[in-house]
Amino acid sequence: MMTLTLPQLRAWLSAFARDVLDDHDRLNALDAATGDGEHGSNLARGAAAIQDALAEDRDEDIATLLRSVGMAIVNSVGGASGALYGTLFLRLSDHGSGRDAWSTNDLHAAFGDALRAMCELGRVREGDRTLIDALAPAVAQLSTHRDAPVAESCEAAALAAAAGAQRTAQLKPRAGRGAYASGRAGGHVDAGAASMSLLFAALSRATCA
Amino acid sequence: MMTLTLPQLRAWLSAFARDVLDDHDRLNALDAATGDGEHGSNLARGAAAIQDALAEDRDEDIATLLRSVGMAIVNSVGGASGALYGTLFLRLSDHGSGRDAWSTNDLHAAFGDALRAMCELGRVREGDRTLIDALAPAVAQLSTHRDAPVAESCEAAALAAAAGAQRTAQLKPRAGRGAYASGRAGGHVDAGAASMSLLFAALSRATCA
Amino acid sequence: MQKFMRTADTAVSDYLHGLARAHPDLIRYDPERGIVVRAEAGAPKVAIVSGGGSGCEPLHTGFVGQGMLDAACPGSVFSSPVPRQIVAATQTVDQGHGVLYVVTNYGGEIMNFGLAGEILGREGHEIEKVVVDDDVALDGDLRHLRRGMGATVLVEKLAGAAAESGAPLDEVAAVARRTVQRSRTFAVALGPCVHPSTGSPAFELPAGQMEVGVGLGGDRGLSREPLPPADAVAEALVERAVAELSISDGARVIVLLSGLGGTPELELVGLFGHVHTALERRGAAVERSLVGNYVTSLESPGAQLTVLHTDDELTRYWDAPVRTRALRWGAPA
Amino acid sequence: MQKFMRTADTAVSDYLHGLARAHPDLIRYDPERGIVVRAEAGAPKVAIVSGGGSGCEPLHTGFVGQGMLDAACPGSVFSSPVPRQIVAATQTVDQGHGVLYVVTNYGGEIMNFGLAGEILGREGHEIEKVVVDDDVALDGDLRHLRRGMGATVLVEKLAGAAAESGAPLDEVAAVARRTVQRSRTFAVALGPCVHPSTGSPAFELPAGQMEVGVGLGGDRGLSREPLPPADAVAEALVERAVAELSISDGARVIVLLSGLGGTPELELVGLFGHVHTALERRGAAVERSLVGNYVTSLESPGAQLTVLHTDDELTRYWDAPVRTRALRWGAPA
Ligand SMILES: Nc1ncnc2c1ncn2[C@@H]1O[C@H](COP(=O)(O)OP(=O)(O)O)[C@@H](O)[C@H]1O
Ligand SMILES: Nc1ncnc2c1ncn2[C@@H]1O[C@H](COP(=O)(O)OP(=O)(O)O)[C@@H](O)[C@H]1O
Ligand SMILES: [Mg+2]
Ligand SMILES: [Mg+2]
Ligand SMILES: [Mg+2]
Ligand SMILES: [Mg+2]
Numbered sequence A, B: 001m002m003t004l005t006l007p008q009l010r011a012w013l014s015a016f017a018r019d020v021l022d023d024h025d026r027l028n029a030l031d032a033a034t035g036d037g038e039h040g041s042n043l044a045r046g047a048a049a050i051q052d053a054l055a056e057d058r059d060e061d062i063a064t065l066l067r068s069v070g071m072a073i074v075n076s077v078g079g080a081s082g083a084l085y086g087t088l089f090l091r092l093s094d095h096g097s098g099r100d101a102w103s104t105n106d107l108h109a110a111f112g113d114a115l116r117a118m119c120e121l122g123r124v125r126e127g128d129r130t131l132i133d134a135l136a137p138a139v140a141q142l143s144t145h146r147d148a149p150v151a152e153s154c155e156a157a158a159l160a161a162a163a164g165a166q167r168t169a170q171l172k173p174r175a176g177r178g179a180y181a182s183g184r185a186g187g188h189v190d191a192g193a194a195s196m197s198l199l200f201a202a203l204s205r206a207t208c209a
Numbered sequence C, D: 001m002q003k004f005m006r007t008a009d010t011a012v013s014d015y016l017h018g019l020a021r022a023h024p025d026l027i028r029y030d031p032e033r034g035i036v037v038r039a040e041a042g043a044p045k046v047a048i049v050s051g052g053g054s055g056c057e058p059l060h061t062g063f064v065g066q067g068m069l070d071a072a073c074p075g076s077v078f079s080s081p082v083p084r085q086i087v088a089a090t091q092t093v094d095q096g097h098g099v100l101y102v103v104t105n106y107g108g109e110i111m112n113f114g115l116a117g118e119i120l121g122r123e124g125h126e127i128e129k130v131v132v133d134d135d136v137a138l139d140g141d142l143r144h145l146r147r148g149m150g151a152t153v154l155v156e157k158l159a160g161a162a163a164e165s166g167a168p169l170d171e172v173a174a175v176a177r178r179t180v181q182r183s184r185t186f187a188v189a190l191g192p193c194v195h196p197s198t199g200s201p202a203f204e205l206p207a208g209q210m211e212v213g214v215g216l217g218g219d220r221g222l223s224r225e226p227l228p229p230a231d232a233v234a235e236a237l238v239e240r241a242v243a244e245l246s247i248s249d250g251a252r253v254i255v256l257l258s259g260l261g262g263t264p265e266l267e268l269v270g271l272f273g274h275v276h277t278a279l280e281r282r283g284a285a286v287e288r289s290l291v292g293n294y295v296t297s298l299e300s301p302g303a304q305l306t307v308l309h310t311d312d313e314l315t316r317y318w319d320a321p322v323r324t325r326a327l328r329w330g331a332p333a
Helices: A006-022 A024-034 A039-056 A062-074 A079-093 A104-122 A132-144 A150-170 A177-184 A191-208 B006-022 B024-034 B039-056 B062-074 B079-093 B104-122 B132-144 B150-170 B177-184 B191-208 C008-022 C083-093 C107-122 C140-145 C151-164 C169-181 C230-242 C265-281 C312-319 D008-022 D083-093 D107-122 D140-145 D151-164 D169-181 D230-242 D265-281 D312-319
Strands: A003-005 A101-103 B003-005 B101-103 C027-030 C035-038 C047-054 C071-077 C099-104 C127-132 C183-189 C209-212 C223-226 C252-259 C285-292 C302-309 D027-030 D035-038 D047-054 D071-077 D099-104 D127-132 D183-189 D209-212 D223-226 D252-259 D285-292 D302-309
Touching (some): A003 A150, A006 A039, A006 A062, A006 A191, A024 A039, A024 A177, A024 A191, A039 A062, A039 A079, A039 D071, A062 A079, A101 A104, A104 A132, A104 A150, A132 A150, A177 D140, B003 B006, B003 B150, B003 B191, B006 B024, B006 B039, B006 B062, B006 B191, B024 B039, B024 B177, B039 B062, B039 B079, B039 B191, B039 C071, B062 B079, B079 B191, B079 C107, B104 B132, B104 B150, B132 B191, B150 B191, C008 C027, C008 C035, C008 C071, C008 D265, C008 D285, C035 C083, C047 C107, C047 C151, C071 C083, C083 C099, C083 C107, C099 C107, C099 C151, C107 C127, C127 C169, C151 C183, C151 C252, C151 C302, C151 C312, C169 C183, C169 C312, C230 C265, C230 C302, C252 C265, C252 C312, C265 C285, C285 C312, C285 D008, D008 D035, D008 D047, D008 D071, D047 D083, D047 D107, D071 D083, D083 D099, D083 D107, D099 D107, D099 D151, D107 D127, D127 D151, D151 D169, D151 D183, D151 D252, D151 D302, D151 D312, D169 D183, D169 D312, D183 D230, D230 D265, D252 D265, D252 D312, D265 D285, D265 D302
Parallel strands (some): C047 C071, C047 C099, C099 C127, C252 C285, D047 D071, D047 D099, D099 D127, D252 D285
Antiparallel strands (some): A003 A101, B003 B101, C035 C071, C183 C302, C209 C223, C252 C302, D027 D035, D035 D071, D183 D209, D183 D302, D252 D302
16 A cells, blocks of 8 residues: 555554553553553553544544544543653644545654654653654654555564564663663563554554555 | 478479460460460560569568569550459469468469459450460369379369360350450460460479479 | 561550650650650640550550540550559549540450559549440450440540540540440451561451451451452441441431551542442431541551441530641641 | 452542542542642632642642642552643632642653643643652662652642742742752662552562662662661661751751551651651751651552751741641641
């Protein structure tokens, strides 16, 4: 496929919500390894909010859908991840006004914008062992595949996000609750990076279909 | 021996104190089975107080020694057992004024008096699963052996106290903290009956020596 | 053992030293005599004295101060005080208007306050005793063993206020007895406490189970049941606590929901909401309430519900100023 | 799971409903908007708003009332509130004299109060923020992550008193910042808490071990050490808490020793006695103190020590009347 259509976008969000609900115990357990053990429960509230937003959406444009998803997440998840995931979708929505499809180039611009906003909000960089470590390599792949069909670029982004998440197991946390037990954290994948790689995996599946 | 002499009395008290300190964990465990698990710790304070009283005693008469032991127990042990054991020694002391030896008959009168006072104070009877169930059969043996040498009568009293304590395992508690869990208490010897049988075992050893 | 303490033997005296340092304006601790007394006696009045095994804090030491206790006699952990303490407390706080002993219905407390009262009666002190036995868990042929639980706080508050108002000893005692008669308590535990001397849990409770009808000091309950949702726990607590009170439409109640020490505020206050609903469903009007750790059993997770069927006089004494570590209202500073 | 609750999802709202029923005179709970506000606004003044993950009660909801917070925004257990709550609280309590946000230094709190502040700034609300980061456990390249702990209570009390005195927003904010600068906290845990959603302990701690330098919410500490006697624990707490304060002979301090939720009063007050001794040994004069469960982590056994190097102005604000669920002095009723 050359573009991500509005129905695919809905399929993506719906799949992400389901995957988060399915994986919610694993995300809690990953968070528990260094943090307070509720990343899965937090995002599960977000998943429910996404489902509500999808049910209420009138199929106007990409911006309207993503904006309502972003607001729903910001105002239901709480914690660091709620502000960050909410900001992600709100920034994406800024690029969807009047649009019912996105090229890879559009996706790259939107996710790149979101990445910058999230780093600023969280006061983090790549390498601090956060969800940024899954998001940043995915954005890099979108950049490399800027002119490729979305199915191809999103598959590459999903692989990069998954690999980035895996690599967090070797990183020393420098932000979020994980950093508190820094000296004793090693070996576990960062919870937020794990959920972020679910987001790109769902995107890849939605664009293949 | 026909009588219990003052040195034997000191030996008795000293042995009882040592036995309580040695057995203090077992007494706690017995109390824990139905009560609050500190009968051993409570009596351990009493044992220390007995040792202090023995160290300070000037060998005047039986009354003076037993009175200071009774007061020391009353004011150091606390709980039900402190009041009861304290009362026991205070009542015994009432029978020792100006005396430096006791016959079995004297012992019987003194312990009988103590038994009555303790039942009144604790508002209990034999069969309520308390230390009375070790004390009462011992007093009965002192009565039976009223004219026998103290070594013989005290041996019988000690056997009766031990058997009485054993029997408490079959009794339904009707006083003390043990009664609270009444329905589910069965099978354990009452802690206070166990410590009371230590008292008569020590008495028997002291009168044999 | 996971406890902040030096040794089991010093746990109580370390607590009392800490208490005196935390509240020099309220209390004095006399380590020689093992008693806690009000820092300032205030105007002459009937004195209120209580005491009991330690480990149930803030009972009784945390209730010494204006409008409540004049002295408290703390025993060892879960063991009653000894007569010497009670005698010393009485001699210190008796201002010649008589002394009320608030005695919880445990063998140790009954006997030791009894022995002290005998000694002191001979010295000319005028002493009244009220025995608190609000625990409804025990019934039938065990009824005489009903333990003193949460109502102890209510008795100390209301008798304290009556004394502060200048009422004579017989009236103060009458207020205390009326409070006992009109109060009932029922308690459940979700786990044991650990006695500092032994270091082992008072009982084993499998996960998902609740010990029903417990007392203090790690006493087991009457039965063990699967732990239901909090609204059902509240319903059970209310059912048992009000059964013997004449609670019908419009009955005015004062409610104390005390944690046993280890239950977090989040759960306890949440439970109170359900208790409130269950009481209102029965037509009771919750006139005053108190939710927190007031009568505890070391770190036990659990809760006890005390309901007092109040009236104008009792509510007036409830509202009267109090200034202690654990209760504080209506009185400046 | 050994908890009084209906479901993990209703635990916080059940708590809030219960709180409102326990304190109708002090607070209102708005379930639609998920906020707790003062029952009576009082005279116009700077408004103080805070909020944070639930599970740390009485923080912040228990500090809403006269002389402290005007509104609190409780998040889910150990998760910060969401902007909608903060926006609603601000709109409700802003009386036109500006609003101070007391924000603990956790990513979630910082970001969500940040987002709310951005939205509201555009609506014309005048907002100042003070970030509380009193936790000395984190240092070096982790210093920017220092968590908001016990000093949060002090900031809310002192800023609340400044606001009540009629001071303008910049002065109230200055009092709050000065309190942060002059406060340090160090905490240890003797066991984990259990998150209601997961039902499993936040960490495993072998018996006889202590987790040193913990935060809230079941955060692990910096290290794990054998649990020493309480006087040595106190020494370690004091050593770390005062290291960055200029405590020399005659330094005046206000001390908060808060249990983490599961530590019994007997132990906590005993520990305070040793803390007091350790502070005096360093020449500090303990001018005021507060000992109890004020900033907790559900049922965690443990304690945190906060030391504030006070001065005339801060002590005066400390003594000013306060009337909330958890702090109450100087104010009638
Ligand atoms: N400052 C931050 N910047 C970027 N990501 C962060 C930051 N803080 C936390 N995170 C991410 O959020 C995840 C935790 O989310 P969650 O558990 O929901 O929130 P909280 O940390 O508030 O408990 C972490 O695993 C990390 O990936
Ligand atoms: N009312 C009573 N009358 C006689 N003996 C009692 C009574 N109450 C308790 N006891 C005895 O005391 C023992 C418990 O003593 P202890 O544990 O020291 O005191 P407490 O029961 O106050 O914790 C019981 O095992 C029982 O033998
Ligand atoms: Mg988390
Ligand atoms: Mg006992
Ligand atoms: Mg006892
Ligand atoms: Mg969190």
